[in-house]
Every structure is written in structure tokens, then in C-alpha cells.
Amino acid sequence: MTTILDKILLEKKKQIEIMLENDVPLQEHKITRPSLFDQLYGTEHLQIISEIKRASPSKGLIAAGVNPVVLANAYYEAGAVCISVLTDTPFFQGSFQDLAVVSDTVPIALLCKDFILHKVQIDQAINAGASVILLIVAALSEKELQNLYEYATSEGLEVLVEIHDSIELETALKMGAKLIGVNNRDLRSFEVDLSRTTEIASIFPFHEKRVLISESGIRNVEDAAQVARYGASAVLVGESLMKIGDVRATINDLKVKRGVITP
Ligand SMILES: O=C(O)c1ccccc1NCC(=O)[C@H](O)[C@H](O)COP(=O)(O)O
Secondary structure (H helix, E strand, O other), rough: OHHHHHHHHHHHHHHHHHHHHHHHOOOOOOOOOOOHHHHHHOEEEEEEEEEEEEEEOEEEEEOOOOOOHHHHHHHHHOOOEEEEOOOOOOOOOOOOOHHHHHHOOOEEEEEEEOOOOOOOHHHHHHHOOOOOOEHHHOOEEEOHHHHHHHHHHHHEEEEEEOOOOOOHHHHHOOOOOOOEEEEOEEEOOOEEEOOEEEEEEEOOOOOHOOOEEEOOOOOOOHHHHHHHHHHEEEEEOOOOOOOOOHHHHHHHOOOOOOOEEEE
């Protein structure tokens, strides 16, 4: 059966062909944004990676007309540790233009949230001002993952490696990932389950100086508290923040105290 992830990756390959034909060169760059890892490692309180998300395959339109500059400023002033910008257009209605305007607006860590399969996308992310990229274990072979990871870090980026189960955790650990995100959403079935984070947390090597991030499906302070209790350093939140009126109060509420417990 063809899943949504298969469809996204197929479309992404077509976009990569076009990017390669257009040959946009990597610009001279020096990444000066604060390190996401440094801010998350050992944090006492859960930190918030706030996402700009206009639409999604699971929810359709969320906030199509959002102004990314206004929202990025609100996230920054509310104390988000990082802003995640979805740059995929066909499925999320985002763009590298969104990333570039957010980059011009805020000085904090900036995540290019896309389905990266080729280094040309990493070049685009850098050109648009990202300091962090996402690599999804389920979308790449181990060799591709390693090559893209090494290329991104050699260009000064941090890499958030996204996993969904213990086998993918093994892959991420083997390649030396320091920032590891558990996606609570199954990208094939859309099912969201926060116990993905608690299960991974129970086998996560916190003592090895690695950071665990819980991604997707965080709707309220109870959800935040659940993943924080198990040692997550940050949550990546999209839809709930896009729909909420008071971003400042919500981000503040989500910054609950962390603790590492064994389930
Ligand atoms: O959000 C989706 O429907 C989706 C479907 C298929 C692949 C990826 C998808 N989302 C990307 C993300 O990882 C989320 O935008 C991010 O973690 C925030 O999730 P949420 O807070 O649940 O909006």
C-alpha cells in the first residue's frame, strides 16, 4: 500500500530534479545562531520548538493565511528556543521563502523542517538561514543518512535526527546523532501516540550527552508534563500553537519541569 510518506518522498524527488536543473549555488555563510544542543542539554525546564505550519496531510488546512514574520516574532518573544519552519509546499504549504523571512526576523535557532533526501536541499536550507535541519531515519538508507549528516555538520549546521521506534533509535545512535527527535505521529498511518516518546525514553542513553525531543501531538500542559517527566528536553509543537490565541501564555505553560524517570 502506498503511504503518505511514500507520496511525499516521490514528490520530493521530483522537486530535487528541478533544484538540480536550476543549480542554485551554496552561498558563503557562517552560522551565528545559538546552538540548539547547548540550550537543550541539561535544561531544567522543557523547552519549546515552535512550528510554522500552514497545512498538513493529516489535518488539511490549519492556518493558510498566517504571516510568518508576525508569528515568528510572537514565538521569539514568548521564549521559544527554536522556530521550526515547514518548507515543503505541496503537502504543507510552506516554502524556503517562509524560512528566509523568519531568518531575517529572529536570532534564535532555526529548523528547516522538510523531507531532506539530497544535499542540494541542505544548501537551500543554509541559503535561507537555517541553523538546524531535520533528517528522517524512515526516509533514508543508513548510508544516505550518514552522508547527509556529515555534509550538514561540515557546513556548520546542527542535525535533528527523527526516529519513530527503537530500531530507528539504534540507527540514529550508531551514526552519532546528538539531537534525536521521536515523532509521536506515525508518518504512514497518521496515528499519534505520546507513548512513543515514553517508550523511547526508557531506552534512551541520556548519560551519553544526547538530547531527546518529543515531536507532534502535544496539545496541552498535561502532554508536555508527560514527556518532560520521562526526560524529553524539548517538544516540537505545530498545530496547537497555530490554533491558539495566546502564544505567549501557552509557551510559558508548556515549559514544565523536567525529570528522568524509568517507566
Ligand atoms: O503533520 C502531519 O500531518 C504530517 C504528516 C506526514 C508527515 C509529517 C507530518 N508532520 C510533520 C511534523 O513532524 C509535525 O509538523 C511536527 O512534529 C508538529 O506536529 P503537531 O504539533 O502535531 O502539529
